[in-house]
Amino acid sequence: MESVLILTHADETGAALTKPSLEAISAGLELSTRLGVSIAIGVVAPGPIALPKSLPCAVVAVSGEAFAQPRYATDAAACEALCRAQKPSIVLAPASSRFTRVMAGVAHRLGGVIDTHITAIRGHAGIEASRWLYRQRIEAVITRDARPWFLLLDAGTHAAFTADPSAPAVTIEKIHVDLPALRTTVTGIETPKQDALTIRPDAKLLFVAGAGWTKKQPDGQVRAQEAGELILGFLRASGASLGSSKSLVDQGEGQGGNSVLPFLTHMNQVGQTGATPRHPKGLAACCHGEEPHVIGWRFIAERRAISLDPNCGWTRGKADVVYIADAFRVMAKVNELLAARSQS
Amino acid sequence: MANALHIVACAGIVPDPLQTLEPTLAPTGPAIRNEMVLPAMLDPWAACALYEAASLIAKNPGEPQNPSKLWLVSLTPKAKLQQVMMTVAQKLSFELVPIDGPIGGFTDAHSTAAILAETIAALPGLDRGKLLLFGGWESANRGAGVTLQLIGERLGITDQFQGVDQIELRDDGPFEVLERVEGGRHQVSVCAGPPAVLGWATGNLPEPRNNPQIGMDNMRTIMPVLQKAKTAALDTNSLRYVSATLPAQQRTTRVVKDMHPEAIAQEIVEWIGKDS
Numbered sequence: 001m002e003s004v005l006i007l008t009h010a011d012e013t014g015a016a017l018t019k020p021s022l023e024a025i026s027a028g029l030e031l032s033t034r035l036g037v038s039i040a041i042g043v044v045a046p047g048p049i050a051l052p053k054s055l056p057c058a059v060v061a062v063s064g065e066a067f068a069q070p071r072y073a074t075d076a077a078a079c080e081a082l083c084r085a086q087k088p089s090i091v092l093a094p095a096s097s098r099f100t101r102v103m104a105g106v107a108h109r110l111g112g113v114i115d116t117h118i119t120a121i122r123g124h125a126g127i128e129a130s131r132w133l134y135r136q137r138i139e140a141v142i143t144r145d146a147r148p149w150f151l152l153l154d155a156g157t158h159a160a161f162t163a164d165p166s167a168p169a170v171t172i173e174k175i176h177v178d179l180p181a182l183r184t185t186v187t188g189i190e191t192p193k194q195d196a197l198t199i200r201p202d203a204k205l206l207f208v209a210g211a212g213w214t215k216k217q218p219d220g221q222v223r224a225q226e227a228g229e230l231i232l233g234f235l236r237a238s239g240a241s242l243g244s245s246k247s248l249v250d251q252g253e254g255q256g257g258n259s260v261l262p263f264l265t266h267m268n269q270v271g272q273t274g275a276t277p278r279h280p281k282g283l284a285a286c287c288h289g290e291e292p293h294v295i296g297w298r299f300i301a302e303r304r305a306i307s308l309d310p311n312c313g314w315t316r317g318k319a320d321v322v323y324i325a326d327a328f329r330v331m332a333k334v335n336e337l338l339a340a341r342s343q344s
Numbered sequence: 345m346a347n348a349l350h351i352v353a354c355a356g357i358v359p360d361p362l363q364t365l366e367p368t369l370a371p372t373g374p375a376i377r378n379e380m381v382l383p384a385m386l387d388p389w390a391a392c393a394l395y396e397a398a399s400l401i402a403k404n405p406g407e408p409q410n411p412s413k414l415w416l417v418s419l420t421p422k423a424k425l426q427q428v429m430m431t432v433a434q435k436l437s438f439e440l441v442p443i444d445g446p447i448g449g450f451t452d453a454h455s456t457a458a459i460l461a462e463t464i465a466a467l468p469g470l471d472r473g474k475l476l477l478f479g480g481w482e483s484a485n486r487g488a489g490v491t492l493q494l495i496g497e498r499l500g501i502t503d504q505f506q507g508v509d510q511i512e513l514r515d516d517g518p519f520e521v522l523e524r525v526e527g528g529r530h531q532v533s534v535c536a537g538p539p540a541v542l543g544w545a546t547g548n549l550p551e552p553r554n555n556p557q558i559g560m561d562n563m564r565t566i567m568p569v570l571q572k573a574k575t576a577a578l579d580t581n582s583l584r585y586v587s588a589t590l591p592a593q594q595r596t597t598r599v600v601k602d603m604h605p606e607a608i609a610q611e612i613v614e615w616i617g618k619d620s
């Protein structure tokens with residue numbers, strides 16, 4: 001008989017669970033209901049935490065100041081203790097940077113196995129999990145008999161659990177953790193230069209800038225500064241998240257990883273050697289839409305592109321709509337229209 | 345800085361991303377059709393790790409009687425690895441430790457990690473107290489991001505960092521690491537010193553230029569070790585593929601030519617505002 005443990009952790013305030021943790025709770029509840037098996041939730045948090053009401057299962061938690069820092073030694077010890085206390089056969093956890101850093105180590109300590117980047121879990125008799133291989137080029141459904149089986153769920157693949165505010169608060173059982181000697185201290189978080197937080201995972205729209213923005217234009221001019229202003233103006237007006245092609249960010253190599261557009265770094269890069277973000281819509285401008293770039297768009301539902309080149313990759317079945325036009329002119333007008341809307 | 349570093353970089357090889365990949369069923373389970381003959385390259389994020397390792401060693405060479413060292417450990421078909429080495433070996437100096445094994449991303453990471461850990465533990469001359477275990481934070485084939493972590497656990501290393509973009513050694517032994525976290529930010533940590541595991545993201549270094557002299561020096565040692573590479577079989581650890589398919593990729597694209605930029609802008613703004 002299977003038993004499911006959902007591992008979750010506090011957000012940066014320490015007072016609430018992260019959204020991906022709430023998504024893992026939904027996925028776990030769905031799975032345990034389908035299989036008709038027991039379920040528990042494990043929490044890693046520095047101190048008391050406001051858990052959603054109406055959680056229909058046992059909650060165990062580790063807490064202490066040591067868990068305020070996302071760090072391998074402490075987080076691995078915490079998750080190990082929660083698993084040893086619950087002895088689950090299936091462990092679900094969000095693929096946050098915090099849990100991605102440690103969960104394979106935890107699976108190893110428990111004598112278990114792990115699979116990551118899980119996008120869906122199905123199956124009645126057994127458990128089957130979907131994941132992508134070769135950077136989102138091949139979709140596989142996998143299963144394993146080995147237990148405990150750890151599954152790390154990609155963010156945005158499940159709806160977040162919502163509490164019933166009228167339900168009673170849940171009681172939490174504390175689990176003791178023996179901490180190893182600590183050799184690592186988290187000293188802070190660095191935000192991008194100029195404080196321009198351009199990566200917004202929850203945005204409805206991904207705006208992808210390509211190398212065309214900084215290339216010589218048909219009038220013979222390079223208009224990088226104007227490009228930067230148009231892009232930032234659009235991000236401000238639309239709330240979009242900013243992605244980039246590799247060619248554009250690579251232009252800044254040797255300048256501390258920054259592009260000639262100073263607000264872009266390799267973290268904005270989408271594609272084979274970049275990110276594969278999840279947004280309902282994506283708009284590319286001045287980007288050619290080559291395959292190593294477009295595989296980063298796997299989870300973007302609606303796709304449009306603006307390019308001068310009628311033979312660019314986007315026109316070959318990779319986007320829903322491609323505008324063959326000058327992105328400088330189009331985006332200037334888009335910004336104007338958005339500004340007019342916000343004033344009306 | 346006098347402290348010598350022993351850096352072990354783990355890297356596999358993957359198909360060139362411009363190639364078309366087609367899944368097929370082999371006797372052992374799913375595979376990529378003709379993967380052995382597709383042009384291959386060093387796994388990109390692991391390659392970044394290798395470049396960062398070489399740069400760190402150039403800055404911290406150690407002392408003549410106690411020099412810093414760089415090993416490149418790779419579990420992959422040796423014939424394919426030899427092809428990839430023709431270019432990689434021209435970029436920087438390292439000692440290759442090849443293990444002849446199956447190609448592809450459908451293998452089980454736990455088995456790969458077990459073999460790599462065993463190989464690293466047996467490296468002649470490796471001082472585990474000086475060890476920095478490098479690799480990519482995810483491969484471009486399996487993309488699981490767990491192999492380095494598992495090797496680290498097997499070697500008893502509990503200072504681990506993933507999505508690393510920067511390491512800075514301090515004079516007295518500790519180092520500072522920048523790891524990617526959500527929202528395009530970096531978490532900054534200070535670790536007391538090796539041993540540690542660092543799974544690299546892109547880092548900050550460009551690909552080193554090819555230098556035929558370095559290539560010739562490297563190949564003198566690479567060819568004999570490739571010939572003597574031990575063979576490893578990988579356990580599945582009960583991993584079974586129910587299916588492995590190509591997604592339906594093709595969209596019906598509306599290509600809009602000769603529309604005035606103002607009209608395009610209008611259409612885009614309407615589209616952005618619509619609930620999908």
Ligand SMILES: Cc1cc2nc3c(=O)[nH]c(=O)nc-3n(C[C@H](O)[C@H](O)[C@H](O)COP(=O)(O)OP(=O)(O)OC[C@H]3O[C@@H](n4cnc5c(N)ncnc54)[C@H](O)[C@@H]3O)c2cc1C
Nearest residue numbers: 210211212245246247271272273274286288293307308327
């Ligand atoms: C191992 C490997 C990994 C890779 N990983 C990635 C990755 O992760 N991400 C990635 O993006 N790429 C990746 N690439 C590179 C990829 O193959 C392409 O080279 C890259 O995506 C091209 O970037 P681009 O489209 O921005 O630039 P270009 O190919 O230079 O295209 C610029 C486009 O802008 C258009 N343009 C110019 N001016 C205007 C204008 N005024 N208005 C409208 N359009 C205009 C041009 O017509 C052109 O279509 C990888 C390659 C390899 C070999």
